[in-house]
Amino acid sequence: MALARHVFLLLSVVVLSWGLERCEATGKFSFEVHHMLSDAVKQNLGFDNLVPEEGSLEYFKVLAQRDLFRGRGLASNNEDSPLTSAEGNLTVFVSFLGSLHYANVSVGTPATWFLVALDTGSDLFWLPCNCGVTCISDLKDAGFPQSVPLNLYSPNTSSTSSSIRCSDDRCFESSRCSSPSSSVCPYQVSESTTTTSTGTLLQDVFHLITEDADLKPVEANVTLGCGQRQTGLFQNFQAVNGVLGLGVKDYSVPSLLAKAKIAANSFSICFGRVIGVVGRISFGDKGYTDQSETPFISVEPSTAYGVNVTGLSVGAKPVGFSMFAQFDTGSSYTHLREPAYSAFTKAFNSRALDIRRPSDPQFPFEFCYNLSPNATNITFPPIDMTFEGGSVMSIKNPFGGGRMYCLSIVKIEDLSPNIIGQNLMAGYRIVFDRERMVLGWKRSNCFEDESLTSTPPAEFGDSPPPPSESEGPSPPKFEAPSPPTESNPLLRSPPPPPLVFTTTPPSDSTGSPGSSGVANVIPLASQLLLLLSLFAFL
Numbered sequence: 060m061a062l063a064r065h066v067f068l069l070l071s072v073v074v075l076s077w078g079l080e081r082c083e084a085t086g087k088f089s090f091e092v093h094h095m096l097s098d099a100v101k102q103n104l105g106f107d108n109l110v111p112e113e114g115s116l117e118y119f120k121v122l123a124q125r126d127l128f129r130g131r132g133l134a135s136n137n138e139d140s141p142l143t144s145a146e147g148n149l150t151v152f153v154s155f156l157g158s159l160h161y162a163n164v165s166v167g168t169p170a171t172w173f174l175v176a177l178d179t180g181s182d183l184f185w186l187p188c189n190c191g192v193t194c195i196s197d198l199k200d201a202g203f204p205q206s207v208p209l210n211l212y213s214p215n216t217s218s219t220s221s222s223i224r225c226s227d228d229r230c231f232e233s234s235r236c237s238s239p240s241s242s243v244c245p246y247q248v249s250e251s252t253t254t255t256s257t258g259t260l261l262q263d264v265f266h267l268i269t270e271d272a273d274l275k276p277v278e279a280n281v282t283l284g285c286g287q288r289q290t291g292l293f294q295n296f297q298a299v300n301g302v303l304g305l306g307v308k309d310y311s312v313p314s315l316l317a318k319a320k321i322a323a324n325s326f327s328i329c330f331g332r333v334i335g336v337v338g339r340i341s342f343g344d345k346g347y348t349d350q351s352e353t354p355f356i357s358v359e360p361s362t363a364y365g366v367n368v369t370g371l372s373v374g375a376k377p378v379g380f381s382m383f384a385q386f387d388t389g390s391s392y393t394h395l396r397e398p399a400y401s402a403f404t405k406a407f408n409s410r411a412l413d414i415r416r417p418s419d420p421q422f423p424f425e426f427c428y429n430l431s432p433n434a435t436n437i438t439f440p441p442i443d444m445t446f447e448g449g450s451v452m453s454i455k456n457p458f459g460g461g462r463m464y465c466l467s468i469v470k471i472e473d474l475s476p477n478i479i480g481q482n483l484m485a486g487y488r489i490v491f492d493r494e495r496m497v498l499g500w501k502r503s504n505c506f507e508d509e510s511l512t513s514t515p516p517a518e519f520g521d522s523p524p525p526p527s528e529s530e531g532p533s534p535p536k537f538e539a540p541s542p543p544t545e546s547n548p549l550l551r552s553p554p555p556p557p558l559v560f561t562t563t564p565p566s567d568s569t570g571s572p573g574s575s576g577v578a579n580v581i582p583l584a585s586q587l588l589l590l591l592s593l594f595a596f597l
Contacts, residue, residue, distance in 0.1 A: 161174050161175060161176055161177065162177055162303055162340070164265065164303065165265075165266045166217075166263055166264065166265055166266070166281075167212070167216075167220060167263050167264065168218045168263075168264060171210050171212070171217070173186055173209070173212065174209060174301075175302055176297065176298040176301070176303065177303050177388060177389075178298075178303070178305060178306075178388060178389035179305045179306060179328075179363070179364055179386065179387055179491065180388075181248065181302050181389065182248075182304040182307070182308040183246065183302070183304045183310060184265075184281055184284065184304050184311075184312050185256050185258070185285075186211075186212035186283065186284070186285070186286060186300070187211050187286050187289065187299070188211065188213065188214065188258060188284075189214075189258075189285060189287050190211070190287050190288060190289070193288065193289070194211050195209060195294075195295060195299035195300070196211055197209060201295055201299050209300045212283075214263075217263055219264045220261055221261060221262050222244075222261050223243070223260040224243060225238065225240070225244050229244070229260065229282050231246070232245060235247070243261075244259060244260040245257070245258070245259055245260075246258060246259065246260050250291070250292065250293065253291040254291030254292045255288075255289070255290045255291065256284065256289050256290075256302075258284055258285045258287040258288065259284075259285050259287070260282060260283070260284060260285070261282075264279065264280055264281070265278070265279045279315065279316055279319055279321050281312065282315065286301065305326065305388070305491075307493065313326050314493075316342060316343070323343045323344075324494045325344060325490065325491060325494055325495075326340065326341060326342045326343065326344055327341045327489060327490040327491065327499075328340045328341075328388055328484070328488075328489050328491070329487065329488040329489065330481050330486075330505070339505045345499075346490035346492065346501065347499070347501050350490060350500060350501040351451065351452065351499065352450055352497045352499045353366050353367070353446035353448050353450050353497065354366070354448065354496060354497055355496045355498060356383060356447075358383065363385040363476070364385060364386045364387075364491055364498065365383055365385045365386075366383070366384060366386065366446055366447065366498055367381070367382075368383075368444055368445070369445050370444070370445035371402065371443070371444055372441075372442070372443045372445075373409075373410055374410045374440030374441060378402050378403070380399060380402045382395070382396075382477050383476070384477035384479050385477065386498060387478050387479065388481060390479075390481065391467075392423075392480045392481070393468050393469070393478060393479055393483050394468075394469045394470075394471050394475065394480065395468055395469070395470065395477050395478075396471040396477055397470075399477060400468065400471070403468060404426050404466060407466055410439070410440045413428040413431060414428060415428050416429055416463065424465035424466065424468070424469065425468075426468070427464065427466075428463070428464055429462070429463055442454040452483075452487065452500055454483055455486030455487070455502075467480075486503070486504075487503055488501055
C-alpha cells in the first residue's frame with residue numbers, strides 16, 4: 060500500500076458526516092466529509108479550548124450536519140439505493156494520524172465501533188486485536204492533545220466471530236500455515252518494511268443500514284484481520300485503530316460486499332476541492348453516464364488501481380509527459396519519479412506568478428513560493444492531465460499552505476511507483492468501477508451530487524437478513540445539530556460558502572480543456588489543511 064510518505068504530528072482534524080439519500084432497496088452506502096473545527100463537532104468532542112480562533116488562518120468553519128437526502132437519479136449509472144454504517148454518519152480526517160481519512164464503523168455482536176483508515180492501496184480490513192498494552196487504546200497516546208478512547212477488537216466478546224482455518228479458501232497466506240488442516244490462518248500486511256500488521260484471519264459482521272426511510276439493518280460477513288502485532292507507523296502514528304481495505308483483491312471490503320450481492324462491485328471517493336474539508340465515500344456507486352473515464356492497467360505484481368497518463372498541459376501549453384501511476388487515497392500528496400517529476404514541476408514553475416523560495420533538503424516539497432503581501436488568493440494557470448483514451452482531468456487544487464505555499468508533489472528517489480494522491484483528486488468524485496475495470500471522474504463538491512443512487516451487482520439477490528438487536532450499549536455517536544427546518548425534511552441545506560476573494564487572472568492564462576480559459580483562483584484561507592504541516596518547518 061502506498062500511504063503518504065511524509066506524515067507530520069499536527070492537530071488538523073476533519074469530520075465526515077454521512078448524508079442519507081432516499082432510496083428503494085439496498086446497494087450503496089456513502090459518507091460525507093465536514094471539517095472537524097465546526098462548532099457542532101467542537102461541542103461533541105470537547106475541542107472548544109483546543110482549536111484556533113475562529114476566522115484565523117488555522118480555523119475552518121464548515122457546518123457539520125446530518126441530513127436525510129432524496130436521491131434524484133439524474134444521469135446516473137446506478138439503479139439501487141445506498142447503505143451506510145449502522146454505527147452512524149460520522150467519519151474523521153486526522154492529519155496527526157498520517158494525514159489519512161478515517162471512518163467510524165461498527166463490527167461484531169454486540170456492535171463495537173472502530174476508527175479505521177480508508178485506503179485504496181490496502182486490501183485487508185484489519186483491527187487491533189488481542190494485543191494488550193502494545194495497541195493504542197486512546198488517541199492521546201498517539202499524540203492527540205486530549206483523551207479520546209478507542210476500542211480494541213476482541214473475538215472472544217463477539218458472538219458472531221469465527222476463526223478462518225488454513226484449509227479455508229479465504230486463507231490468502233496459506234504458505235504461512237504450520238498445519239494446513241488445523242491451524243488458524245495467519246496474515247501479515249505491510250505498508251513498508253518497517254510498518255506491518257500481523258495476526259490471524261477471522262470472520263465477523265460489518266453493520267450497515269439502508270439509507271431509506273426504514274433504515275433497515277444489514278449484516279455483511281467480512282474477512283477480518285485480528286491484528287495482534289503492529290510495527291512502525293501502525294504502532295503509534297497512523298491507522299492505529301485499523302484499516303478498511305478498499306483494494307482490488309477478493310478479500311477487500313468492496314469485493315466482499317459485491318460477492319455477497321449487497322452492493323455493486325464499484326465505489327467512489329470525493330475529497331472536495333479542498334482536501335479534507337468536504338468529501339464523501341460511497342460503496343456500490345458507479346458514478347454518472349457522462350463521467351470521464353480511463354481503463355485500469357494491470358501491472359504485475361501490483362494489484363493497485365493503476366492508469367496510464369498520456370499528457371499534461373500547464374497554462375494550455377503541452378508538456379512532454381507520460382507515465383503509469385496509481386490512484387491512491389492513502390497518499391495525501393502526489394509522488395512522482397523522474398522524468399515525470401521534472402516535467403510537471405518545471406512546467407509549473409515556469410508559469411508561477413509568485414517568488415519561489417530556496418529549496419530546503421529537509422522539506423519534502425521542492426517548489427514553494429511566497430505569496431505577495433497583499434494577495435488574498437493563490438492564483439495559478441490551468442493544469443490538465445490527459446489519460447489513456449483521451450479523457451482530461453483539470454487539476455483543481457495541487458497546493459498547500461498559507462502566506463507560503465507549495466506545489467505538493469514529492470519526488471520519488473527509489474523504485475516506488477508514481478502515485479496520484481488526494482491533492483490531485485480534489486474537486487472530483489473519483490469512481491473505482493471494478494466491474495467495468497475503469498476509473499471514472501466528474502467535477503463535484505461532494506454536496507450537490509444527490510443525483511447518484513446505486514447499481515446492483517450482476518445477479519443481484521436478496522439482501523442479508525437484518526441483524527438482531529444488540530443487548531450491549533450502543534456505540535457512541537457524534538451528532539451535529541439539525542439544519543434549519545424546511546418544508547421537506549429530505550432536502551439538504553448546502554454548507555455555508557467559504558470566504559471568497561477576487562483577483563485578476565494573469566494576462567497570459569489561456570484556455571485549456573476543462574479549464575474554461577481562466578486561471579484558477581483559490582481562497583487563501585481554504586488552504587490550511589492541504590499543508591498545515593508546512594509551518595512546523597518555518
